[in-house]
Amino acid sequence: MTNRIPFRVQPMLATLVAEAFDKPGWVFEEKYDGDRILAYKEGERVTLLSRNGKDRTERFFRIAAAVAALHPQTLLLDGEVVVFDSKGVSRFQLLQQGEGEPVYAVFDCLYHEGKDLRPEPLSVRRAVMESSLGTSQTLVPSSRLATNGLEAFHTAKRRGYEGLVAKDLSSPYVEARSAKWLKVKVHQEDEFVICGYTKPAGSRQHFGALLLGAYCKDELRYVGKVGTGFDEPTLAALYQRFQPLVRSRPALVDPPREKGAVFIEPKLVAQISYQELTEERRLRQPVYLGLRDDKSARDVLLPEATV
Numbered sequence: 001m002t003n004r005i006p007f008r009v010q011p012m013l014a015t016l017v018a019e020a021f022d023k024p025g026w027v028f029e030e031k032y033d034g035d036r037i038l039a040y041k042e043g044e045r046v047t048l049l050s051r052n053g054k055d056r057t058e059r060f061f062r063i064a065a066a067v068a069a070l071h072p073q074t075l076l077l078d079g080e081v082v083v084f085d086s087k088g089v090s091r092f093q094l095l096q097q098g099e100g101e102p103v104y105a106v107f108d109c110l111y112h113e114g115k116d117l118r119p120e121p122l123s124v125r126r127a128v129m130e131s132s133l134g135t136s137q138t139l140v141p142s143s144r145l146a147t148n149g150l151e152a153f154h155t156a157k158r159r160g161y162e163g164l165v166a167k168d169l170s171s172p173y174v175e176a177r178s179a180k181w182l183k184v185k186v187h188q189e190d191e192f193v194i195c196g197y198t199k200p201a202g203s204r205q206h207f208g209a210l211l212l213g214a215y216c217k218d219e220l221r222y223v224g225k226v227g228t229g230f231d232e233p234t235l236a237a238l239y240q241r242f243q244p245l246v247r248s249r250p251a252l253v254d255p256p257r258e259k260g261a262v263f264i265e266p267k268l269v270a271q272i273s274y275q276e277l278t279e280e281r282r283l284r285q286p287v288y289l290g291l292r293d294d295k296s297a298r299d300v301l302l303p304e305a306t307v
Contacts, residue, residue: 003043003073005111011036011051012173014165014181020153028152030143031163031183032105033092034082039067041075050294063104066138075132076111079104089160092271096290107142110173118173157186189273193297195252196263206239214302219253220266221302223281229288266297277303
């Protein structure tokens with residue numbers, strides 16, 4: 001039997017729904033706030049790939065080493081690399097800033113010892129996954145919440161999780177966004193395109209706030225600005241990233257009237273937490289969490305209003 005996995009996959013994605021629900025035959029898991037990673041173990045070789053195919057093996061070398069130590073010779077795992085805070089809640093900002101030790105929260109197994117498990121129901125894939133992980137504290141099964149979806153949502157809310165993911169136990173693994181996996185958010189958090197920045201005021205250096213946008217059909221629309229969540233090194237690093245991208249005219253179809261605003265090419269994607277998106281499609285109380293390089297700016301779509 002060859003140790004090569006004969007395919008590379010696109011991750012199965014969950015569809016966002018507005019409200020929590022309960023349904024027979026479904027399970028409810030913690031929604032993690034980290035980097036989606038597919039781990040390929042092919043004999044002694046391990047490759048960690050992001051959701052857009054970028055190699056993360058070197059960045060998460062301890063996780064790669066833990067996967068390499070697992071017993072199966074061929075194995076393909078799907079999960080999220082996260083860093084937990086002191087309360088056991090995953091925080092993208094901690095992962096982005098390199099604080100804490102990353103953990104691989106695994107929720108699926110797509111290939112095992114020469115067998116393609118994608119056509120199998122989730123119940124079978126999960127059982128194989130759990131039997132393959134061993135006892136490493138670096139590799140952990142994704143946390144299952146209450147069997148009742150409404151109770152699971154209340155648990156996620158009480159513990160401060162980003163949300164929960166509901167999964168149909170009978171579902172095969174499909175390489176697309178699916179209605180067999182559904183996500184319900186407790187805290188609003190999304191990706192937005194950085195379209196420019198304002199000039200700094202007072203004692204702040206480099207820039208004041210980021211101008212954010214998202215695509216609605218083929219139009220890049222303004223959703224507001226974010227001026228919190230930055231420390232001095234982050235301000236300096238972002239400012240350096242922006243300079244080669246400066247453009248004379250905004251890419252936004254509805255740019256804001258900001259005196260002295262500097263517009264940039266819409267190539268960088270920021271992770272933003274916020275209280276809500278208003279009916280006017282503006283972010284309320286946004287906070288910058290970090291840059292994402294595992295998602296193309298063209299894939300950042302305007303969320304639905306949350307009021």
